[in-house]
Amino acid sequence: MSHKAVILGCNYYIGLSTIRCLGQYGIHTVAVDYLDTNHYGATSKYCSERLIAPYYKDDPKAFVQFLKDYAGQQSVPPVLIPCHDNYVEVVDEYLDELRECYLIPQTDAGLYSKLMNKETLQKLALEHGVAVPETIRVTEEDFLDKVDHIIKYPCVVKPVDSPAFVAKFRKKLFKVANREELVAAIEQSNQAGLEVIIQRIIPGFDDHMYTYDAYLNQESKVTHWLTCQKFRQYPINFGASVYTGQKYVPELHEIGAKFLEQLQYKGFAEIEFKKDAETGQFYLIEINVRITNLNSLLLKSGVNIPYITYRELTGSPVEPYAILKDTNYVFWYAFEDLLAIKGYIKTKQLTLGQVVRSLFKRKAHAIWSWQDPKPFFAFVGMLLGRKFGKSRT
Template identity: 45%
Template structure:
């Protein structure tokens, strides 16, 4: 009997990393592929054993669910199902009870994934569990905009952030994670753009501090509710700069994050892998919860290097195998590097004079693992470069 793991979006480096984490341990990897995807490089990994085609989960979630069920019914054992981006997590949460009949999934209460991704509901959960979060103001209607503006100036000040309740839908429309408001006019314009696209947003306090004051707590809570693995990390750079995803991040032990993060997740009865992002306030030195990622992280290749192979841990846990424990209580200085995106980030930091070239060069001297390139699995890296060259040529000569 072959035990399998079905992974969404292996074509992109997050899913690719999950496939490598499992494939290197002789787990049968099934890539669930959306036919309309333009990104293909990850599909050239040698660690894919099988492929299944599914329709886009955002366009037709019911059909995607039916396709997954049809595949699972043909298997001798329930496969593990791994969502790798927020839309897939929303899809899994929508059909969670039904999918559990056919797939291995953490024993988490239906709706909790969505609550943690929804910024309004996350704020409620954080407040209920005494976790420090940035101050939030809910905008009034356009008729009462003056009242909102006065409240912003009085309670949180400028600059501040206009953030979406649903991040990935906002990014899909505006190609950025949030709007930055430096004055009252910026708030009026930001709210107007969001209302025009029917995007639900809120205004949030900006926690002072450079990007290296962003930290993460990454952990695994087993099916019985025991926290078995954790590590903490400190961002060095991200893209888009100041408000983006990690492009260069290092492992750094921060005991305070372990205490805050583990208490929060255990109190809400969470199961499986989670990543909590914090920012350390430059003014008071306190850690503020920014967001919770309930999907696989973009740097689980770094976690694998540290002995916390989260896809494999989940696979074993849900298949009733022993998973042991691993807690990183030291600074290893090992970095995760998303080279291509980090180059864009570096250009942005240099352009805005937030970093100097000597500092950037010095930072790259540390031991690191790369997001896409791997010596034991080179084809995805080669095809990634070829895709970028093809894209450049198309833009260059199609004008």
């Protein structure tokens, strides 16, 4: 296959899984990072080429020019696949320019950013009849009183710009138990120059979190999809998946496919829902517009999103299909799951027995692979290096 696959961000297991998904078919994979350290994904035997680009935050124009220069050296346009929100933001900003030399699913510049932005996402969801948690903006008159009477406590303070918030606070949101904590959280966000909104917490344990993972072709029609159910996440209650199973939930397809098709979306998207433990209604929480944590689970379950993307963009699309049963596979990021388990047990949300019983499922490992073990050992070496470095300071 002559088209190369340029993968942005391989210092994490999402990039690693993308490399594996494509490399196993003999596709030339190009791992792009901005540092020459801690990119264990690029140690995969399926990685064909490694590039160090300018840092996209310091000089996005230089980063884009680097990508364009590389594409200009190729005989045919490469496929461009971002594996982190920050890369998505750059691609979206320079979409028209990058599409001149790369194959990219999305054609509507700005749509990625609209869906990543919590405020515009909520507006789009409501316009299309998709339920979202009740939200109050800090710019509203008497917003503190509205929180007291409409949303009530505890509630969450969420960023409008998630990547910037996570980079600053190393968490996805603030959970607050009273007005004093709410004011403090808003003040912290203001000091960091970050806009936030306040939302009701949908009742239900973490296993009430679900995902709808879908690929939409260039006609904005869902061609491939499956659904998943979270079991544990880290940080607990409001974090990323660390133990998640594939679970067939047809209602999520009914909601998600209609919404994405109405938006004229193209490419892969993952919609995260929470099922209200009291009413059973599904609420849209967020949308990921890039390859996600669960990519290895999707692969094990039978849906290879990077390969589907590559095949369609290079002119030989894969036949449509969906996973309409439970495969009993679970995604497992063991390192952070151990931290999550400690938190769940400490807060008495889970017992040790419940945790042990949950582990007897077929695994889609975040990093480990018998066929490709080197990234695992590179990851362990990275962790030991960090620990050793801390012990000396």
